[in-house]
Amino acid sequence: MADARESLVDGNLLAARAFARAGVDHMFGVVGIPVTSFANCSVSEGIRFIAFHNEQSAGYAASAYGYLTGKPGVLLTVSGPGCVHGLAGLSNAMINTWPMVLVSGSSDQADAGKGDFQELDQLAAVKPFAKCAVKATDIRKIPELVSTVVNSCVAGRPGGCYLDLPTDVLHQTLPYGEAADLLEAVQPFVPAWADGDPSGGRTAVSEDKIEAAVAALRGAQRPLVVFGKGAAYARAEKGLRDFVEITGIPFLPTPMGKGLIPDTHPLAATAARSLAIGQADVVLVVGARLNWLLHFGEPPRWSPEVKFILVDVSEEEIELRRPHVGIVGDARLVMEAMVREVKDDPFCLGRSHPWVEKVRAKAEDNVKKMSAGLERVVVPFNFLTPMRIIRDAILSLGSPSPILVSEGANTMDVGRAVLVQTEPRTRLDAGTWGTMGVGLGYCIAAAVAEPKRLVVAVEGDSGFGFSGMEVETVVRYQLPVVVIVFNNGGVYGGDRRNPEDIKGPYKDDPAPTSFVPGAAYHTLMEAFGGKGYLVGTPEELQFALNESFSARRPALINVTIDPYAGAESGRMQHKN
Structure with missing residues (x-):
């Protein structure tokens, strides 16, 4: 609690103190009107705020943080479009059953229906994606509602909850003493595996x-x-x-x-x-x-x-x-x-x-068959050759093993079969919803939640493209994250069409699945002060892995893959 000499407490500070009292220690988001002061107050109350470029990535980070720590992962957004972007993370938390709270600023209540700045009925928008959704219509309701969403998101089957903070409520004030009394009602959350409460408050097993x-x-x-x-x-x-x-x-x-x-x-x-x-x-x-x-x-x-x-x-x-x-x-x-x-x-x-x-016997036979493909060195790279080199480099690190983040159709599919997990909660991927774009958000959450572990992302170039700008966030906070991009020039691969089959007025456009060939993704990391590597041979990849893993600083390894190496939909042909 801050100095008792303060005479008035506004909604921003009261909300920050309520979250801190409830046990929240990290917050992810994008600031702006009307929540910048709330973010600053949260920092002053001991909550670490990780600022992103995009609410979707910040939301994925908040959801993964909830999974890795058992604590509510909190996402802060501005009103209107910020809240809408935040629904990606909130829905991801609900589908994966991870504890998360989306907090969004909203328009002044007195101007509802007039076309206010970024006006949206945010409660209606979030309800399909939340266990509970509440709105603080008055400053005095803030502590109670903070307690509600923080505890609801971890209770029973975990999931996402929503708290709406209107602009006018954030600007309302209370005498310090009244604010302190209201904060007494905030109940800190208790994770299911907390020391001293082996049942986590759960009912006895039959x-x-x-x-x-x-x-x-x-x-x-x-x-x-x-x-x-x-x-x-x-x-x-x-x-x-x-x-x-x-x-x-x-x-x-x-x-x-x-x-x-x-x-x-x-x-x-x-x-x-x-x-x-x-x-x-x-x-x-x-x-x-x-x-x-x-x-x-x-x-x-x-x-x-x-x-x-x-x-x-x-x-x-x-x-x-x-x-x-x-x-x-x-x-x-x-x-x-x-x-x-x-x-x-x-x-x-x-x-x-x-x-x-x-x-x-069947497992050994299948492993033997895959091993034959893994040991065969193929250049230009297919998916197996670099994946085997990455697997061996990760295993050589011993314990604590890195947290592996994986996304992309072929990259994630092959990685699931090749990359070995020996410790719990060291794999994050597209999950129950098969969500693409989670990569950098998950990396940042993992590095914040498990600071003693290296974080290694193995991503397809398509998956990386959803959130690639967040490499700046990785550099800004100097997180031990190494991003490995399997670059085969597109979604599943480059342009493989037969020119004779392409017709219509836009036949000269690139294929819907293709990207710029030879994209220099490593220079994006270098642009912000991280280390970039362009590799296309086993020796180059081995060097980049050794150096980046040892340094434990932001790095991106751009692995050139044969554009014909991938297959559409990975192993989901029956869905396509």
């Missing part, structure tokens, strides 16, 4: 459900454990690993679940994914939804007879899927209970179990 789940797995012939970023958010890695190692059941992570148990673990079924999901008869799904990423849990990718055990913090999710066993609860608490249940009456498939041997 022992009957735990017993039923273990009994189903015990009786299975081909059991499988699947886990996702919900388990990562809940810090469930120890329980998951203990359960897998006690029972000997193979496991399959979703992309952002990778690393909860190391990809190198002998029970990892990632390289045998199709076989594992196609033949499993009982599947424990922890912190992952049976959506498109898991083929909806339906045939033909899954067996028609498969039985699912779903663990989710949302009762509505379990009711929607109607699994064989549904367990509502925090993934960490559930897995701890599962481990206790198994220890009381142990069972283990063992390495010689037919199912374990079958999964392992």
Whole structure:
């Protein structure tokens, strides 16, 4: 709290103090009318403000910060178009179920309907993308509503919340004493894994459900454990690993679940994914939804007879899927209970179990096939040759391993198969919504949330283009971020059209998928004082990785890829 000699507190300062009291320590955004003073007040109250060029990138940063830390990621925008741009981050948080708060200034309430500067019914605009949306119509409401959005975004299934701060409310004032009394009502949020509160305020796990789940797995012939970023958010890695190692059941992570148990673990079924999901008869799904990423849990990718055990913090999710066993609860608490249940009456498939041997043999065969492609040096680069060099360079760093940010159709697809995750919450990618443009925002959030880790982005040139200007933000804050751009001249690749097939008055335009060939993305980083590299051979790439990883300063490596190396839609042909 600031000096008690202050006689009046305005809405900007009251809001800043409310957020600080609620436990918010970082804020991301773009300032301007009417929120610049609020941003400055937040800094004075001990909140670090990371200023971006674009609200979309700032919103992606806020959502990823919420995921990595369990704290509400706060995005601040101006009114009207700033709020609209911020919806990208808010909706991303909702779909990925990450805790985030969008705070936007808005027009003067007295001028509503008159065509005020950047006027918009922002409450109506955000409601489809938020768990709750509230508006401070008077300065006295600010502390209560700050407490509401901060606590709502982390409660139950996490998600995005919205707070509207009208211009006139930000300019209203209160006596210091009254403001201090109002701030007493602000409740600091408590993350689910906070020390001293092992339950995180969550309800107790049903022992009957735990017993039923273990009994189903015990009786299975081909059991499988699947886990996702919900388990990562809940810090469930120890329980998951203990359960897998006690029972000997193979496991399959979703992309952002990778690393909860190391990809190198002998029970990892990632390289045998199709076989594992196609033949499993009982599947424990922890912190992952049976959506498109898991083929909806339906045939033909899954067996028609498969039985699912779903663990989710949302009762509505379990009711929607109607699994064989549904367990509502925090993934960490559930897995701890599962481990206790198994220890009381142990069972283990063992390495010689037919199912374990079958999964392992298929995984080893697929790894061997991919290794042949990885070890073959191809210049001009395909996707595999540079990806293998990057993988080896990352693994050589040891622990703590870098946080890997990945986006782009082919780049993300190949990277998911090649780049190895050995520690939890070290992979950020397009996520549940398949969102492109998250890269630089995620990089900045990761560097702020985990300052002891290097952040490495491996992006396609298309994905990079959404947020490339934010390399200036990386340089401005001197964040340990190395951006690697796979430059193949376009979306999926350069112009591959047969000239004889191109007709119409605009036949001389570039293809819809193509960019400027040989774009010098590395010079964008150099323009702001970072280090840029242009590479096209294994030796050049190895040098750039060694130097940039050692320096731990802003760098961009522009990797020239054969424009014919990519394929449309990666592995999503059935959607196109």
